[in-house]
Amino acid sequence: MSLIPEIRVAIVGGGYAGIAAAIELKTLGFAGSATLFDSRIQHQKITQWHKLARGESAATYEVPFAVLARRFQFEFQHRKVSIDNLLFDPERELGSSFTAIIIAQGSHSPPAPHGVWTLDALRDDKSVQAEVRGTSRKSVTIVGGGPTGLQYAFEFAARKNRVTLYEARDRLLPTFDYSLGQTAEAEAISAGIEIRLNTEITHVEPGIVTSRSGTQETSQQAEHVLFVPGVRSTPSFTCDVSGRLEGVNHANIFAAGDSSYFSGRGLNTKSAQAAVRKGQHVARAIVAAATGKPLPGYTYAEIGYFVSLGPKNAVGYLLSQKAAFSGRAALMLKEATERQYNLYLAGLPVYP
Ligand SMILES: Cc1cc2nc3c(=O)[nH]c(=O)nc-3n(C[C@H](O)[C@H](O)[C@H](O)COP(=O)(O)OP(=O)(O)OC[C@H]3O[C@@H](n4cnc5c(N)ncnc54)[C@H](O)[C@@H]3O)c2cc1C
Numbered sequence: 635m636s637l638i639p640e641i642r643v644a645i646v647g648g649g650y651a652g653i654a655a656a657i658e659l660k661t662l663g664f665a666g667s668a669t670l671f672d673s674r675i676q677h678q679k680i681t682q683w684h685k686l687a688r689g690e691s692a693a694t695y696e697v698p699f700a701v702l703a704r705r706f707q708f709e710f711q712h713r714k715v716s717i718d719n720l721l722f723d724p725e726r727e728l729g730s731s732f733t734a735i736i737i738a739q740g741s742h743s744p745p746a747p748h749g750v751w752t753l754d755a756l757r758d759d760k761s762v763q764a765e766v767r768g769t770s771r772k773s774v775t776i777v778g779g780g781p782t783g784l785q786y787a788f789e790f791a792a793r794k795n796r797v798t799l800y801e802a803r804d805r806l807l808p809t810f811d812y813s814l815g816q817t818a819e820a821e822a823i824s825a826g827i828e829i830r831l832n833t834e835i836t837h838v839e840p841g842i843v844t845s846r847s848g849t850q851e852t853s854q855q856a857e858h859v860l861f862v863p864g865v866r867s868t869p870s871f872t873c874d875v876s877g878r879l880e881g882v883n884h885a886n887i888f889a890a891g892d893s894s895y896f897s898g899r900g901l902n903t904k905s906a907q908a909a910v911r912k913g914q915h916v917a918r919a920i921v922a923a924a925t926g927k928p929l930p931g932y933t934y935a936e937i938g939y940f941v942s943l944g945p946k947n948a949v950g951y952l953l954s955q956k957a958a959f960s961g962r963a964a965l966m967l968k969e970a971t972e973r974q975y976n977l978y979l980a981g982l983p984v985y986p
Pocket residue numbers: 646647648649650651652671672673674676677678680681682683684713714715716717738739740741753781782785890891892893903904905906907908909940941942
């Protein structure tokens with residue numbers, strides 16, 4: 635018999651953080667009920683989404699929430715939740731009263747010009763997915779030199795597309811150490827990708843992209859444009875060390891994943907690894923509070939991070955961002971990270 639009192643937990647968003655919270659509640663022997671709300675019917679392994687440009691189907695990287703709900707014993711409700719309404723009146727928005735609520739709605743595409751591919755469209759629009767899967771020997775412009783833009787640039791280049799990658803800042807992977815961007819840039823040049831740093835896109839019309847670097851404006855032909863200049867979390871929540879929202883009227887609302895910023899020593903990077911750890915952490919904090927135990931600290935430290943550079947290469951670091959490396963070893967580590975997550979979804983305890 636479980637010693638944990640019956641509590642009802644709502645999880646809004648079933649990405650890396652939300653699913654990790656649901657799995658952790660089950661792992662802890664939680665006796666209450668968990669309900670997961672998601673506007674999609676499938677959990678998406680978005681860290682592998684660039685493989686659509688390799689010709690692979692999105693279905694390979696999706697798991698129906700119904701399957702995960704059976705495996706990890708939660709209820710699934712297919713529904714978009716309004717976060718504004720939730721913060722105003724949680725019971726009314728969720729249609730029931732919950733002991734604790736976890737908001738894990740992730741990031742969304744920023745506003746984009748008309749006629750471009752966005753990440754949201756890539757996630758949900760089957761016709762965009764089909765176009766991306768079939769794109770070969772075309773001119774493709776990618777806006778944004780972060781992990782997403784870079785991963786797609788290498789996939790498109792591998793399929794003999796003419797790829798131009800625009801980044802407004804002075805290096806690729808600008809949110810990481812210089813060493814990672816430098817290594818990625820050298821690999822991009824040898825893969826035939828044209829890189830335009832310090833350059834902003836000012837206008838997109840069918841077939842033409844206009845950009846500005848300093849005072850110079852240039853127009854270039856582009857049959858396709860992928861617009862991924864970074865993602866936004868709307869809203870993003872500042873939380874205490876247990877993941878509990880600060881500055882709201884309700885005491886038992888938590889956040890996890892890309893849409894949260896935790897205080898404490900742990901990392902707040904917008905990565906799948908951090909999202910899993912934050913989801914686990916919040917579930918542990920909720921159960922600790924229910925059993926009167928002290929709240930655990932959030933201490934997650936990323937030991938490595940890898941970005942795919944097409945089917946045969948990757949770039950990343952282990953332990954220190956200053957020692958970036960690419961090649962087969964990086965690719966093996968990137969694929970190992972993906973396999974670890976697959977095992978996690980299968981029910982194995984691979985994230986202690
Ligand atoms: C193309 C791409 C490649 C990436 N590659 C890597 C990588 O290699 N390594 C890495 O560590 N990170 C990578 N990342 C980052 C990583 O994917 C994110 O940090 C991670 O997905 C965040 O997890 P999350 O649970 O916060 O959000 P998500 O995984 O985005 O999940 C959010 C969930 O919430 C649901 N949702 C959203 N709004 C609502 C609402 N209002 N109501 C109900 N449901 C809602 C969504 O449908 C979704 O299921 C990549 C990101 C992208 C886009």
